[in-house]
Structure formats: structure tokens, C-alpha cells
Amino acid sequence: MSKNPTLNSMDRCSKEVLRMKAFCLLLILFISMLVVSCAAAAEIPSPTIPPATSTAPPVSTEEMISHKADRVMEALHDRDLDRLASLVHPTLGIRFSPYAFVREADITVTVEDVPNLLSQDTVLLWGVYDGSGAPIELTFEQYYDQFIYDQDFANAEEIGYNRRIGGEGGTINNIPDFYPGGMMVEYHFTGFNPDYGGLDWRSLRLVFMQDGGEWFLIGIVHDEWTT
Numbered sequence: 001m002s003k004n005p006t007l008n009s010m011d012r013c014s015k016e017v018l019r020m021k022a023f024c025l026l027l028i029l030f031i032s033m034l035v036v037s038c039a040a041a042a043e044i045p046s047p048t049i050p051p052a053t054s055t056a057p058p059v060s061t062e063e064m065i066s067h068k069a070d071r072v073m074e075a076l077h078d079r080d081l082d083r084l085a086s087l088v089h090p091t092l093g094i095r096f097s098p099y100a101f102v103r104e105a106d107i108t109v110t111v112e113d114v115p116n117l118l119s120q121d122t123v124l125l126w127g128v129y130d131g132s133g134a135p136i137e138l139t140f141e142q143y144y145d146q147f148i149y150d151q152d153f154a155n156a157e158e159i160g161y162n163r164r165i166g167g168e169g170g171t172i173n174n175i176p177d178f179y180p181g182g183m184m185v186e187y188h189f190t191g192f193n194p195d196y197g198g199l200d201w202r203s204l205r206l207v208f209m210q211d212g213g214e215w216f217l218i219g220i221v222h223d224e225w226t227t
Contacts, residue, residue, distance in 0.1 A: 061183065062161050064215055065161065065183045065185060065208055065215055066161070066185070068087060068208060068215050068217070069159075069185035069206050069208070071083070071087060072084065072087050072206055072217055073153060073154045073187065073206075074154060075087070076148065076149050076153070076154070077149070077152070077153075077154040079118065079144075079149075081114050081115045081116075081117055081118060082115045084114055084217075085111050085112075085114035085115050087216065087217045088111045088114055088216060088217050088218070089111065089209060089211065089216035089217065089218045090111055090211075090216070091211075092108075092209065092216075092218050093108050093109050093110040093111055093113075093114075093218070094108065094109055094111075094114065094217055094218060094219065094220065095107070095108045095218065095219045095220075096108075096109070096126065096143065096147070096148070096219075096220055097127075097219065097220070097221040097222065098126055098127050098136055098143075098147040098222050099127070099130050099170070099171045099221075099222065099223060099224075099226070100171045100172060100173040100174070100175070100205075100221060100223040101171035101172050101173070101174050102174055102175060102178040102179070102219065102221060103127070105127070106126075106127065107124060107126055117140040117144075118140060118141050118144065120139065120140055120141075121139050122139065122140075123137050123138065123139055124137070124138065124139070124140070124143075125137055126138060126143055126147070129226075130170040130171055130226040131170060131226045131227045147222040148204070148220060148222065149204075150202065150222070151189055151202045151204075153187040153189075153202075153204045154187075156187035156188055156189055156204075157188060157189050157190055158186075158187075158188040158189075158190070159185065159186065159187055159188070160185070160186040160188065161183070161184075161185055161186075162183055162184050162185075163184075163186070164186065165186050165188045165203070166186060166188045166201055166202075166203035166223055170225070170226035170227065171223075171226070173223070175205065175207060175219075175221060179207050179209065179218065179219060181209065181210070182207050182208060182209045182218065182219075183207070183208045183209075183210075183215065184205050184206065184207050184208075185205070185206045185208070186203050186204070186205045186206075187203065187204045187205075187206075188201065188202070188203045189201055189202045189203075199225045200224075200225065201224065201225060202222075202223070202224050203222070203223040203224070204220065204221070204222055204223075205219075205220070205221040205222075205223065206219070206220060206221075207219035207220075207221065
């Protein structure tokens, strides 16, 4: 007996519907898994890249002071007081001391007056000569030639940072006590005439003070052997 054509057609339709349902279920399952996977990936934080850091070594205080001191010495060598003024402390000015022992009475000049010092012909009292006690009465230019740049300190034999390298003169070096927190750079010659056995040494000491993160010149101290 042959099967009913209508039933055969219904069977085929049922099977086709089942296949479509199965396909749809698989498709839904795949889409669901894809959505979950994307959501999980979105929750994974991206790696943090550290900011670039400079590999240059930090500049030491001694290096900063050395650079400043060299600029001061170049200005003194060139007798360029405009350049010197740019390195002087803006409010404290600069004190000039003829010998190692710094005194309150030593002449202090404001930064505004520094550029014109060499053109002034006024005779000032800078202290007394160590040994004789005679007054040091000089114009600034005369003082400059005797107690600031009396030797070519820009080409000194030795340079010391925050330490005395010169010999003992007739006065005590009180720079650390007079300028607490300051930094000193000494330019030194051991002597010039062998017959004097080093007693004709010379030193020029530059004193710097920090203000607002920058170092400024506040003192120029001359030193030599005296009797």
C-alpha cells in the first residue's frame, strides 16, 4: 500500500522546521557566546605605560656652583661689571672683603650699583691693611686691582669647593660662620717667586647663597700672606 502523499509532505516540512529551529538555536548560542566574550575582553584593563622619564643625571650643587663661579671669574677677568651684576644676589648685594676675616663693616654694594663701580672716583675706606693697620683708602678701581683681580685668577693653579686650599694668612677665615648656608669657591695660586718659599701665595674666594632655588654671588674675599 503506498503512503499518503500529504503525510509525506508534512513529514518533510516537520523535519525542515526542526532543522531550522536547531540552526537558530545554534546561531543564538554562538551570538551569546560572542557577546559574553567581547564583554569579558572589555573588562580587562589595558596595560599602563609608565611615563617617560629623563635619563640625564641630576646636576649636583657643586656643578651648579662651579658653573656660576666660572661665569663670575670670566666677568672679573674681562672687567665686565654688567655681567657680574647679573650674578649678584638681587636683594643682599655683594660684600667686598680684603682679607679672609669677613666683617660686617666691609663695604656692601647693591646689585643696581655694581655696573658703575669702575667709573667711580670716590675714595672709600675698605678696612685696614693687615700687619700695618693703615687704612685701606682706595677708589673701587684701585681696590679692584689690589684686592679683587690682582692675579689672573681665571687661570688659577688650584680651585677648591667649600674648603680652604690657601695657606694661613694673618687673619682667620670666618666665611663658614659669617655666611651660614653659603657655598665658597676658592681660586688659588701657590706662589710666584721661588725665593719666597710660597709666602707670596694668593687666593680669591667667591661666596654664593641660594635663594629661590638659584645660587647668587654675595661675597668676594681676597686672601694673602701678611705679617
